[in-house]
Amino acid sequence: MDLPSRNPFIMPDTPPVVLTFSASDPSGGAGLQADLLTLSSMGCYPLSVVTAITVQDTVGVEDIFALDAELVAAQARAVLEDMPVAAFKIGMLGSVENIAAIAEIVADYPDVPLILDPVLSSGRGDELASEEMLDAMLDMLVPQTTIITPNSLEARRLGQYDSDEDLDFADCARRLVDLGCEYVLVTGTHENTPQVVNTLYGQHGVLRSDTWQRLPGSYHGSGCTLASALAASIAHGLSVADAVREAQEYTWQALQAGFRPGMGQYIPDRLFWAREEDHED
Ligand code: PXL
Numbered sequence: 001m002d003l004p005s006r007n008p009f010i011m012p013d014t015p016p017v018v019l020t021f022s023a024s025d026p027s028g029g030a031g032l033q034a035d036l037l038t039l040s041s042m043g044c045y046p047l048s049v050v051t052a053i054t055v056q057d058t059v060g061v062e063d064i065f066a067l068d069a070e071l072v073a074a075q076a077r078a079v080l081e082d083m084p085v086a087a088f089k090i091g092m093l094g095s096v097e098n099i100a101a102i103a104e105i106v107a108d109y110p111d112v113p114l115i116l117d118p119v120l121s122s123g124r125g126d127e128l129a130s131e132e133m134l135d136a137m138l139d140m141l142v143p144q145t146t147i148i149t150p151n152s153l154e155a156r157r158l159g160q161y162d163s164d165e166d167l168d169f170a171d172c173a174r175r176l177v178d179l180g181c182e183y184v185l186v187t188g189t190h191e192n193t194p195q196v197v198n199t200l201y202g203q204h205g206v207l208r209s210d211t212w213q214r215l216p217g218s219y220h221g222s223g224c225t226l227a228s229a230l231a232a233s234i235a236h237g238l239s240v241a242d243a244v245r246e247a248q249e250y251t252w253q254a255l256q257a258g259f260r261p262g263m264g265q266y267i268p269d270r271l272f273w274a275r276e277e278d279h280e281d
Pocket of ligand 1: 022032054061091119122123128220221222223224
């Protein structure tokens with residue numbers, strides 16, 4: 001394996017440690033469970049800080065219980081005082097108070113890359129964050145973010161803060177970069193295009209644009225998989241642009257191998273490689 005060059009928190013011959021802040025999804029499709037599977041599958045050692053407990057199945061979200069911010073902070077402080085981490089991944093946050101607590105914690109680790117999946121609603125349309133939480137993310141987390149991974153709907157909502165205009169994705173990305181985020185990866189699954197186009201923006205506009213065959217199913221947890229795969233790739237030492245390619249490749253394969261264990265959406269198979277025939281002997 002190539003030894004990582006850019007990330008100082010990586011120790012050779014041990015899996016990079018990645019801390020995810022996310023909410024439990026008992027269906028295993030999204031959230032914390034998706035992150036743990038993806039990070040492990042990509043050769044990282046995941047630490048997990050639970051922000052909220054959701055009650056949901058593969059059809060929809062029934063309830064959300066945010067944990068107290070003190071409890072969120074205590075979980076994070078405990079593991080961070082014990083282990084150096086190579087990346088932070090942030091998913092569903094649960095409350096404004098949790099956002100403030102997490103922002104304060106990650107501020108103590110300015111050199112650790114931060115991958116922010118701005119979870120506003122599920123792919124199925126369940127609301128997972130309030131307007132106040134969106135504002136708090138923009139104020140407290142986006143300025144500390146290495147790369148944010150909004151889908152196109154989230155990119156519009158986040159990028160059009162304080163604006164009544166209809167902005168295009170490049171403008172939305174630039175406005176997020178203006179807040180202090182280094183890179184913006186806008187995913188195109190929700191757009192009405194024959195293929196899915198994902199675009200990475202940096203300080204000077206588009207850095208790469210990748211086009212993927214649109215898969216027929218409706219998936220639960222694709223965004224969590226992509227953001228965790230990105231965190232894993234960055235933790236392994238890839239540059240952001242290369243990590244974006246690697247994470248998309250992994251996610252597309254996990255989606256293609258997706259399965260439908262219940263009555264609702266398909267679930268990505270994050271361990272697709274373990275089930276491939278040529279790995280059987
Ligand atoms: O896919 C975003 C997401 C993140 N975290 C949790 C979720 C969802 C979508 O349903 O339930 C816990």
